[in-house]
Amino acid sequence: MQIDPEKCIGCEVCHPYCTVGAIHSVKKEGGEDLISVVDQDECVECGVCHRANICPTEAIYPVELKWPRSVRGVFSDPLTVHKDTGIAGRGTEEMKTNDVTGRIRRGHAGVAIELGRPGVGTRFRDVDIMAQAVAKAGAVFEPKNPVTFLMADKSTGKIREDILNEKALSAIIECGVEIDKLENLLSVIKATAPKLDTVFSLDLICKVGEKGEMETLPIAQKAGFTPRPNTKNNIGFGRPLAKEE
């Protein structure tokens, strides 16, 4: 995103509308008047400041994003469709349609590590650190996930070099693991956390058993995690239902 210095009147109305605090004031070239500018290194191209339509002089304008900067838009602006990857948004259908797709079955766990969320943002070098760590722990990356698409090597989790410094509001590493490997995977995630310059939100998905049992929960607790009281629940209304293996 850019701000036209000729149109900007320095009112600073746009400043709080930046999701990552990347808009600030500078002296206009050759004068003492202040104008607002977007720190291009910090801007994640979410589009909020532009869509908000709050600039009194319409000085905020989007520019065409070229690779590798275009990954910022696709991982930050849910209205963006990625021209290079052909994938829109940050994630997949994951558990949302699990009743009909059967992606996550009994005996397996789905794990999502959303780096940058909430309220911080992430560089892809942090995504790279976490992805490589979980790959070593036996995680299998979801092939339709946009982060997986950006891996130079899907078996090691290595993210391609040319995007490591790009920044996004968040990026989700989505993977699956057999239930007997889950405790180790969660321990690896915990051990990798201090190596990151950002935060991450951690999700654990399981197919519920016939008697309502959730085999992932005691494992998460054993690995030192306390699940929050609010959950996301697929209630099985989709048709046709996926057949159990």
Next chain:
Amino acid sequence: MTHTLHRQGDTRSLQEDYVVLIMPAQGVNVPGSDEKLKKLWEIFSRYNVVNFGNGNYNKFTLSLEDLKKKRSMIGHAVFKDKETLAQFIKELQQAELGLSTVLSGLYDEVQGCCGRLGIKLHTVEHSLGIHGNTKKLPPENVLEIHTMCGHALIPPHLIEAMAGEVKKGKKTAEAAAAELGRHCTCGIFNPYRAAKLLEKMASV
């Protein structure tokens, strides 16, 4: 994904926050889903939902009547109480749309609501919390509002600015919540709960 999970706040506050997400699965039951989603908007319109959306439009950017005319691939709505949610789920069950349905909220409340209707949960996603360099996180009261948009499109500084406007009497808490909610394109932001949280921030 995960965008209706990770809502922060205490149990009492979360008791007023339930998100419904309904969608077809790519490659399985997309054909005909557009018409089914039109029926869904009809059903939503009979309930007191505090927000709704299809990923491109929400309550603050388009009326429910106009949303019915749009082609949608996903439907969201936010309920502020479990009683209304239960009534809605019962009607949705009877409608047999055949689309995947996800309820996000306090597990005990959602499970109880479904259990009373004879519905078994199929798949559950738990939040195992926020980790990493947590020193960088915005303040907790800001996060409670910020996390109601799973794509993180509600700027933390704007939340603080809106709380300031409420404190100064320049905006009502409802108007401030609406100014925040319009940026959540999915329509999963809960303006009812946000107004309460903004009032709380303004009172400090």
